[in-house]
Amino acid sequence: MGIKSALSRPLAAYVVSRYQQWQRRPEATQLALLRQLTATAAGTAFGRAHELGRIQTPADLARQVPVRDYEGLKSYFDRTQAGEADVLWPGRPLYLAKTSGTTSGTKYIPITKASIPNHINGAKDALLHYVQRTGRSEFLDGKLIFLSGSPALETHHGIHTGRLSGIANHHVPGYLRRNQLPTFQTNIIEDWETKLDHIVEETLPEDLRLISGIPPWVQMYFDKLIAITGRPIKDIFPNFNLFVYGGVNFGPYRAKLFESIGRPVDSLETFPASEGFLAFQDQPGNPGLLLLLSSGIFFEFIPAERFFDENPPRLSIADVELDKNYAIVLTSNAGLWAYSLGDTVRFVDLHPHRVVVTGRIKHFLSAFGEHVIGEEVEQALREVMTQFPGVEVTEFTVAPLVSSDPATPSRHEWLVEFGRPPQDVAAFGEKLDGALRRRNTYYNDLRQGSILVSLQLTALPAGAFQRYMKSQGKLGGQNKVPRLSNDRALAEGLLQ
Template structure:
C-alpha cells in the first residue's frame, strides 16, 4: 500500500469525528450560519442595503427581508457582479464565475467567492474520506484517477476568471492527487466532446485506473469507446478500477448497462454538486441518502414542492422538515446567493443526521393534464418495469405530453426511450410502464380511470438520438444532461428531429 493510501486513513478518521461533533446541533448550527452571513454583508453590499439585511433576530425576520427568487429574479444583481462591480452580493468581487446552462435564462454566471470555494473542494474531498473511513479501502489513491469534466481553461471577464464548475474545480485538485490525475491538461481543454473522448481513451488505455468520476451517461460513452477500441469489458481493461464517483443525475436508469459494461460490481459514491454549491454526498456505502452539508457556508430552506408557486409558500428550516415529503431547495450562502431557488427538489430519508435523495427539478414536471408527475416518479417507474423485463437496457429517456384535439386520437404521455437492448414485447413493456405510473401517481391514475388520458405511447429512438440532440444544442459531454420530463414537447420534438 502506497504512502497516500496509508496517510489518508487517519485524516479520514479525523474528518468523520469532526463532522459528527458538528452534527450534534444541526438546527443551531444553521441559524448561527444565517446570522453570520447577514452580519458579514450588512452595510457592506448593495444587496444588503437594498434589502435592509442586518444581523437578524429570527428566521421569520429574514423571510420578510429576502424573498425567494431564481436566477432570473436575481439576474440584475448577477449582471452587476459579472460586469466586475465589487460589493454587490458579497463583499469584494467573486473569485470565479461558474458558467452553466439555464432553461429560461440562457447561460448563467454563478459567483464563487473566496469564502465559498472551500465548499466545493472540501465537499468532494470529504466524500472520498468518508468512504475510506467507512470501508477501510484507500488503495484507489495509489492508482490513476479520472474526472470526466469540462475544460479547465478559464476566460477572463472584467477581471474575473470564468468557466464551467468542473473546470474551475480542476484547478483545485490537491497537489498530492494531481500527478495521479488523467487526462492531461492538453486533452482536458479540448472543447469538442467527441474529439476529447478519443484523446481520453488514448491516454488512459494501459494505465492503472482505480477511480473514475463523471455524469453516468458521459461515463457510459467513455466505456463504450474503450470497449469498441479493445473488444474487452472494462474489468479487463482496468483490472484495478474499484470506485465510481458520480452525480448530476439519478444513477438507476444507467446502472444496469454501466455495470454490464464494467463486467463486475464496483463501489460507488453519489455526490450532489451544483454551480451554486456542493450540497451533499453519500456518506455510507449502500445507503442511498446523501448527507446534507450543514456546516459548509450554505443556509438551507425547504419549500413544500406542491406549494412552491403559491405567493406566500412556507419556507422551512431543517428544524421543520418531514420525512418522505418533496421539497424545493432554497439557498443563502457565502457565494452571495440570497433566497436562491436552486431548482432541485429533494426528499428527506433521515433526520438524524439529515440525509436527502434528489427527486427532480421543480420546473421539470409533467402536468399538462393536471397530473403533476415528477422526475423521481418516472425514474422509479422505469426502474420497476425493467425489473419485470430483465432483457431491457436503457441508454436514455424523456417523457412528454401528447395533447390531442382529435377525439379519434386521445391525449396521452409519450415515453421516448433509446434502448441498448429493447424489450422483446414492446406493447407489454409500455403497459407495465403505464400500470407502474398509475400506482405511483394517484392524479395520473384518476385521469386514466376517467379516460381523459389513454395508455402511454412508447416511442423507441434510434441509437445515438440523445447524443445527436445534445450535440445540436452544443451541450454534448461535461455536466450537461437531458431533462427527464417536460410540460411541453420542446425537448421531445428536438430529440425526434435529431434522431
C-alpha cells in the first residue's frame, strides 16, 4: 500500500463522520443555511430588490423570490458577466461556467469564492466515502484519468470563463495532480477525436486505476484502445477497478462497457452540474445519491406534475416524500436564487435523503398527453435487455411520430444504435412497448384506446450518434444526448 492510499483512510473516516453530523439534522441544517445565504446577499442588487434580509423561512423565500430559470434571471447574469460587482452575491464571481442552454444559447453560471468548495469537495468527498465504505484506496497510488472539457480558460471583464470540468481541473488537489491524466497539453485540445488519439497515446503505457467520464465518451475511449491493442481493458489496465461517472444513467451503457473491460469494476455515480455539485453515491451498491444539504445549496422541490402550474407548491427537505418525481430548485452561495435547475429526481431514502435522477423537466415526451419521462424509457430498455442477454445498446433516443393520415395511427419512434443488435428486432420492439405500458398509465391508456399503436424501433448504423453530435459541435466532453424529445428535430438529424 502506497503512502497516498494509507493516508486517505483516516481522512475518509473523518469526512464521513462530519457528514453524519448534519445527516442527523437535515431540516435544521437547511434552515440555517437559508438564513445564512439571505443575510449574506441582502445588500446585493438582487437582495435589495427581493428584500432578502427579511427572509427567515422557506415560506418567506417562496413568497418573495419567484422560481426562475436562466432566462428569468438573465438580466442579473448579464450584469455579472459584464463585470459588475454585488449583483447576485457580494463581490464578483471567481469564474463563469460556460454551458449550453436549451433556449438561451450559451449560459454563463457564476462560481463564487464561497461556492467553489462545493464543486471541489463534492467530488473529493465522493471518493473518500468510497474509500471508507469499501476499504479500497489503492487507486490513489496509480494513475487517474478524467475525460473532461478543456481546462483552457478565457477572460471576460476580468472573470475567468470556461467549462465547469475545465475549471475544476485547476483545483485538483496537489497530492493527486501527479497521478492525473491526460496532460494539460492534451486536455486543451478542442477537437474530441484528435484529443482522444492523444489520450490513448498517453495512457497506454500507464498504470491506470480510476477512469472518470460520461459513459458514451468513455466507451469511445475503450473502443479505440481495443482497436489498437486487440486486448480487453482488463489486460491493458490490470489495476483499473473504479469507474466514476455522472450526468447520464449508467444502465443502458453498463453491459457494453463491462464487456469492453472484460470483468466487472466498481462504479461510483455523482450528480454534478454547472450550478452546483448536488449529490453522490455514498454507499456502494445503493443506487441512491446522498443529497448534499450542508454544501452551500438550499433545496426546494416542485412536484413534477405541478411544475407548469401558475403557482406550483415549493417543498423544502422537510416536506418531500418517497417515490414522487420532483423538479429541483436551487438557492446557493453562487448567487442563484430559486433557480430552476431543469433536472428531476425521486427520493428513494429519507434517512438520510437520497435521490435518483429521473430526467429533465423539459425533456419529456407528451405529444399525445402521455408525459413519458426519461427514467421510464431507461427502465423499460433495461428490463427488455435482461430478456435479450446478448443485446448491447450504444445510444438511444425517443421521439413522437405524429401521423396526419387517419389510416396510419401515430406512435413513438425509438432510434437505437446497437453495439450488438437483437436477432429479432420486431420482438425486441414489442417487448419495449409492453415494458413502457407497464410504467406509464397514460401511455397504456393511449395504446388501449388505439390512439397510439405499438412503437416503431429504428436501428441506426454504427456511429450514427457520434456523427450527429459531431455535426452539432457536441462531440465528447460533458455533452449528453437527450433521451426524449417532444418534437422531431433530434430524430430527423439522426436519420439524415
